[in-house]
Amino acid sequence: MKILITGCAGFIGFNLAKALLEKNNFVLGIDNYDNYYSIKLKKKRVSALKKFKNFKFLKIDITNELLLKKSLAKKKIDIIFHFAAQAGVRYSLINPQKYIKSNLIGFCNLVESIKNIKLKKFIYASSSSVYGESRKFPLSENQLIKPKNIYGITKKFNEELAENYSNLYNINMIGLRFFTIFGEWGRPDMFVTKFLTSSFKKKPFYLNNRGNHVRDFTYIKDLIQILLKLQKVNLRKKHEILNVCSGKPINITRTIKHYSKKIYKPKIIMRSLQKADIIKTHGNNSKLKKSVGNFSFTKFEIALDNTLTWYKKNKIEKIV
Numbered sequence: 001m002k003i004l005i006t007g008c009a010g011f012i013g014f015n016l017a018k019a020l021l022e023k024n025n026f027v028l029g030i031d032n033y034d035n036y037y038s039i040k041l042k043k044k045r046v047s048a049l050k051k052f053k054n055f056k057f058l059k060i061d062i063t064n065e066l067l068l069k070k071s072l073a074k075k076k077i078d079i080i081f082h083f084a085a086q087a088g089v090r091y092s093l094i095n096p097q098k099y100i101k102s103n104l105i106g107f108c109n110l111v112e113s114i115k116n117i118k119l120k121k122f123i124y125a126s127s128s129s130v131y132g133e134s135r136k137f138p139l140s141e142n143q144l145i146k147p148k149n150i151y152g153i154t155k156k157f158n159e160e161l162a163e164n165y166s167n168l169y170n171i172n173m174i175g176l177r178f179f180t181i182f183g184e185w186g187r188p189d190m191f192v193t194k195f196l197t198s199s200f201k202k203k204p205f206y207l208n209n210r211g212n213h214v215r216d217f218t219y220i221k222d223l224i225q226i227l228l229k230l231q232k233v234n235l236r237k238k239h240e241i242l243n244v245c246s247g248k249p250i251n252i253t254r255t256i257k258h259y260s261k262k263i264y265k266p267k268i269i270m271r272s273l274q275k276a277d278i279i280k281t282h283g284n285n286s287k288l289k290k291s292v293g294n295f296s297f298t299k300f301e302i303a304l305d306n307t308l309t310w311y312k313k314n315k316i317e318k319i320v
Contacts, residue, residue: 085103
């Protein structure tokens with residue numbers, strides 16, 4: 001199987017690429033080493049992938065339409081996993097143009113580049129952010145979506161564009177609404193990794209909304225197993241949208257309480273609710289389970305411990 005992964009230096013792209021390579025798939029990974037967070041961490045991920053003979057890396061920015069089309073023109077690809085995008089909700093208030101460029105123009109460039117390739121499947125990252133501040137829980141794929149921030153708006157657009165291209169060019173597409181993915185090799189700007197970094201660097205940790213956030217945490221290793229299953233299943237529609245979540249919302253302070261028993265507890269500085277933040281996420285994963293088969297999610301505390309072990313082993317505080 002020949003698989004293209006965009007954003008292979010990123011959190012999800014790297015973990016999936018590694019899992020696919022271990023199963024002897026050929027993986028073509030592309031990334032632009034964007035400086036939104038530690039390039040050193042991204043290069044460390046790619047270095048780990050380059051140890052596999054069946055991995056090829058291309059430094060490409062998906063906003064460069066000509067280079068993207070030229071690079072993919074003669075490639076025989078079976079499946080595409082598209083994760084390259086500008087992430088982060090709060091940063092969208094600072095640099096909205098970057099989200100428009102990467103998440104909208106970049107996405108459009110990619111689907112234009114592959115519309116005439118005979119793909120088995122195109123799987124792309126959407127986000128729970130498309131639901132906005134909905135109070136109807138658990139959040140289901142068929143309910144009205146109303147994004148609260150620019151990041152969510154760009155993901156909503158991706159879903160609509162995918163629907164259009166799927167119909168026009170007969171492409172099997174799956175959009176995945178990710179809910180707070182965390183775990184090994186996680187992004188430094190996300191809650192769990194940020195807390196660990198504050199602990200190991202002995203720096204204050206800023207707790208937004210005084211800790212009154214609830215998240216449907218989804219462990220990266222669970223996500224990877226789901227992605228591996230999705231590449232093999234045939235869904236009923238040409239374009240499907242699936243929530244990817246554990247379905248078990250957890251107050252974020254549970255993370256602090258768990259880690260405080262094991263590592264140094266940094267000084268907690270309480271802050272008010274930040275603009276663009278969503279207070280609660282809680283997804284319905286019944287459609288996902290019907291698609292991939294009944295699935296057991298890792299216990300939250302076990303996932304936290306695995307993440308801590310990885311963080312210590314790789315001395316991540318020195319990289320981020």
